[in-house]
């Protein structure tokens with residue numbers, strides 16, 4: 378296992394569409410080590426999620442700390458080849474940050490109820506719904522697999538700021554945030 382270098386905005390890999398992982402490869406040592414490295418890197422940099430392109434690997438893999446279920450201890454969620462279907466036109470706006478865009482924070486409106494289909498780290502099919510900030514976190518991470526960054530989706534650029542200034546001058550529209 379290893380902590381990997383995080384790709385920063387401007388690196389072309391963050392703008393590429395990532396390749397799906399062949400199902401038969403998920404159990405391979407290469408993919409399992411990659412997932413472990415992603416987790417180790419996310420923890421090291423205090424992120425709550427990380428996508429493979431952020432460590433210079435253009436594959437459709439996302440890892441997240443899942444702490445959205447009341448009464449359930451936080452656990453690791455791994456999404457491989459994820460597909461997202463919005464279940465509503467309604468949006469919520471949360472402040473987002475990103476390990477690939479350090480030091481900044483900005484408000485991003487996103488559909489606030491989604492369905493997610495993916496494979497997990499064992500290659501098993503999973504499907505679930507997510508609402509609110511959980512839906513935002515998933516969409517942020519899965520955007521990385523499409524070559525998108527959260528700043529692309531900011532509706533009002535006056536709501537993009539350095540983290541310290543955001544905290545000082547911009548009143549969050551919600552009370553949750555974090556580096557995604």
Ligand code: NI
Nearest residue numbers: 475476477557
């Ligand atoms: Ni990010």
